[in-house]
Amino acid sequence: MDDVQLWLVERTYTDKGLVTLVYATPDGERRFRRQRSANALRQTGGVTAAITADPDDLHPVEDPETRERYADEAARMTADHDPDETV
Helix, strand or coil: CCCEEEEEEEEEECCCCEEEEEEECCCCCEEEEEEEEEHHHHCCCECCCEEEEEEHHCEECCCHHHHHHHHHHHHHHHHHHHHHHHH
């Protein structure tokens, strides 16, 4: 199956120096979660507005309010940024 494009919809920081990134499909129905150290993100050039991922690696977004929030944020990111733009 072809990879799908996902947009950054959430970024949270922990007190242990980790950054949790959540990318979601434009409809907010599926998500991909990645956790990286803040140092690793700095060394690799940061976070991009979008990524591509294998559909088998995505998880459903169960909560309707979260799905709506992810869809809204994905639409904003799509309108404001190129997929490979650092955000």
